[in-house]
Amino acid sequence: xxxxxxxxxxxxxxxxxxxxxxxxxxxxxxxxxxxxxxxxxxxxxxxxxxxxxxxxxxxxxxxxxxxxxxxxxxxxxxxxxxxxxxxxxxxxxxxxxxxxxxxxxxxxxxxxxxxxxxxxxxxxxxxxxxxxxxxxxxxxxxxxxxxxxxxxxxxxxxxxxxxxxxxxxxxxxxxxxxxxxxxxxxxxxxxxxxxxxxxxxxxxxxxxxxxxxxxxxxxxxxxxxxxxxxxxxxxxxxxxxxxxxxxxxxxxxxxxxxxxxxxxxxxxxxxxxxxxxxxxxxxxxxxxxxxxxxxxxxxxxxx
Amino acid sequence: xxxxxxxxxxxxxxxxxxxxxxxxxxxxxxxxxxxxxxxxxxxxxxxxxxxxxxxxxxxxxxxxxxxxxxxxxxxxxxxxxxxxxxxxxxxxxxxxxxxxxxxxxxxxxxxxxxxxxxxxxxxxxxxxxxxxxxxxxxxxxxxxxxxxxxxxxxxxxxxxxxxxxxxxxxxxxxxxxxxxxxxxxxxxxxxxxxxxxxxxxxxxxxxxxxxxxxxxxxxxxxxxxxxxxxxxxxxxxxxxxxxxxxxxxxxxxxxxxxxxxxxxxxxxxxxxxxxxxxxxxxxxxxxxxxxxxxxxxxxxxxx
Numbered sequence: 001x002x003x004x005x006x007x008x009x010x011x012x013x014x015x016x017x018x019x020x021x022x023x024x025x026x027x028x029x030x031x032x033x034x035x036x037x038x039x040x041x042x043x044x045x046x047x048x049x050x051x052x053x054x055x056x057x058x059x060x061x062x063x064x065x066x067x068x069x070x071x072x073x074x075x076x077x078x079x080x081x082x083x084x085x086x087x088x089x090x091x092x093x094x095x096x097x098x099x100x101x102x103x104x105x106x107x108x109x110x111x112x113x114x115x116x117x118x119x120x121x122x123x124x125x126x127x128x129x130x131x132x133x134x135x136x137x138x139x140x141x142x143x144x145x146x147x148x149x150x151x152x153x154x155x156x157x158x159x160x161x162x163x164x165x166x167x168x169x170x171x172x173x174x175x176x177x178x179x180x181x182x183x184x185x186x187x188x189x190x191x192x193x194x195x196x197x198x199x200x201x202x203x204x205x206x207x208x209x210x211x212x213x214x215x216x217x218x219x220x221x222x223x224x225x226x227x228x229x230x231x232x233x234x235x236x237x238x239x240x241x242x243x244x245x246x247x248x249x250x251x252x253x254x255x256x257x258x259x260x261x262x263x264x265x266x267x268x269x270x271x272x273x274x275x276x277x278x279x280x281x282x283x284x285x286x287x288x289x290x291x292x293x294x295x296x297x298x299x300x301x302x303x
Numbered sequence: 304x305x306x307x308x309x310x311x312x313x314x315x316x317x318x319x320x321x322x323x324x325x326x327x328x329x330x331x332x333x334x335x336x337x338x339x340x341x342x343x344x345x346x347x348x349x350x351x352x353x354x355x356x357x358x359x360x361x362x363x364x365x366x367x368x369x370x371x372x373x374x375x376x377x378x379x380x381x382x383x384x385x386x387x388x389x390x391x392x393x394x395x396x397x398x399x400x401x402x403x404x405x406x407x408x409x410x411x412x413x414x415x416x417x418x419x420x421x422x423x424x425x426x427x428x429x430x431x432x433x434x435x436x437x438x439x440x441x442x443x444x445x446x447x448x449x450x451x452x453x454x455x456x457x458x459x460x461x462x463x464x465x466x467x468x469x470x471x472x473x474x475x476x477x478x479x480x481x482x483x484x485x486x487x488x489x490x491x492x493x494x495x496x497x498x499x500x501x502x503x504x505x506x507x508x509x510x511x512x513x514x515x516x517x518x519x520x521x522x523x524x525x526x527x528x529x530x531x532x533x534x535x536x537x538x539x540x541x542x543x544x545x546x547x548x549x550x551x552x553x554x555x556x557x558x559x560x561x562x563x564x565x566x567x568x569x570x571x572x573x574x575x576x577x578x579x580x581x582x583x584x585x586x587x588x589x590x591x592x593x594x595x596x597x598x599x600x601x602x603x604x605x606x
Contacts, residue, residue, distance in 0.1 A: 211602050299503065299513075302507075
């Protein structure tokens with residue numbers, strides 16, 4: 001399968017490398033890592049075993065890639081304004097576009113530009129970091145949950161799931177992409193938000209009863225909003241407790257937004273906070289603590 | 304009048320100096336400033352004109368002061384655990400105790416230790432800083448609103464107000480100390496809290512619509528809680544808008560809690576946040592954003 005990786009940060013590099021290793025024809029659209037990757041290929045340091053791809057098809061522009069079967073979008077969401085210029089040269093008649101980006105609203109914008117029938121959404125549970133150019137660290141997890149944006153055809157996402165599974169990436173499908181996205185937000189909103197704001201890893205938030213209570217209250221707000229979004233089945237409050245238990249086991253873990261802030265990068269506040277707030281408001285539901293957290297993050301990271 | 308100043312930070316030094324200048328017999332209980340003040344007296348740099356007191360009665364312990372007519376308490380509220388040891392030697396039969404401290408709960412604890420009939424509360428609107436030992440800067444305002452803790456006798460606080468007025472400190476009395484305290488919290492909770500948390504002065508919070516909205520929402524929570532506290536008359540929502548307008552005129556102003564955080568000092572989170580939250584909860588009313596702000600401040604200033 002001819003695949004283009006658009007947005008080759010840690011996520012794009014890792015999944016692209018896994019797909020190439022399994023024999024797919026993968027093309028990477030690169031900026032920072034272009035020189036290193038075209039010269040020396042890609043090194044993956046993974047909890048599942050390190051590996052190296054000495055020859056990688058690296059590109060500076062989408063025009064030299066041309067039409068592909070699958071576009072895998074791993075852009076940071078604030079780069080979505082560049083969808084059109086980055087993806088258009090890659091799209092032919094049968095091209096599918098899979099976004100593994102964070103938060104909400106990505107499928108909607110892709111559908112607007114390229115047509116909803118092409119768009120597949122995926123929720124990635126991946127812990128990875130970029131290091132030196134041409135290197136990517138896979139620190140934990142990696143599972144993907146795929147869903148159709150338009151909830152039409154199950155066969156297509158099953159084929160895509162098989163592609164990832166063959167490549168060693170655990171991959172499931174869901175009939176309810178919206179639910180999968182909101183479930184991830186139940187974790188992402190409190191932990192990415194609070195850890196980035198107070199600049200402490202998850203264990204420090206969980207150690208004190210006041211912050212643990214706040215984390216759970218944020219989760220409950222997100223769950224309440226999720227359940228107004230036409231899910232096939234509602235998310236229960238027990239999901240919040242399961243997420244707390246799950247996070248307790250993570251130890252001294254820094255969410256990506258905390259690392260982004262430490263390193264002075266832009267934060268994905270629109271996709272992870274403002275768009276969910278907007279979708280909730282459309283259904284007449286407020287998330288006062290989530291809104292406060294978004295506002296504080298924006299204010300604290302003003303330049 | 305024989306007066307002891309307990310807690311001679313910027314507030315205690317300033318009001319004590321004003322009272323001494325007007326002819327009162329003022330004794331300062333000092334720690335950091337003892338050497339400088341006993342050697343060289345006190346210098347006040349004030350928007351109303353600088354002045355110097357070459358001879359000041361400085362003490363290291365309350366025992367050398369002995370019984371006074373009036374104890375003026377200006378301690379940071381987290382030092383309230385020391386009330387008994389610091390104030391007991393100063394109290395005789397007719398001694399009155401005036402607390403000009405921040406937040407809620409100070410009169411209650413003083414009343415418990417020394418008897419409620421002695422206790423008078425005052426809300427100080429003073430902008431002052433300590434500088435070098437023996438120096439205090441009066442940067443703005445200075446008005447005091449006095450109220451009886453037990454709401455019994457108006458004559459006593461009128462006499463006290465006259466004492467301050469003679470000393471050049473604008474001073475009013477109120478029949479509703481509780482209302483005065485909560486009114487000050489309507490400003491203190493959002494501005495002290497948010498400015499300390501994001502480490503920006505008030506104008507930066509007011510400049511953006513999202514933070515301005517958050518400030519107002521915090522104010523409304525405080526007003527709603529205040530109106531369950533048995534006030535003689537309720538505080539209206541318009542008070543929030545008046546406070547916003549008032550603060551717009553302050554320009555680049557750093558609330559004291561922001562300065563305390565910058566300088567690594569303990570914050571008065573109990574008196575300004577947790578006690579009001581507790582009083583509100585006793586009346587069955589939640590302040591979700593205020594609680595979140597308190598939790599974030601505590602977490603962000605963990606040592």
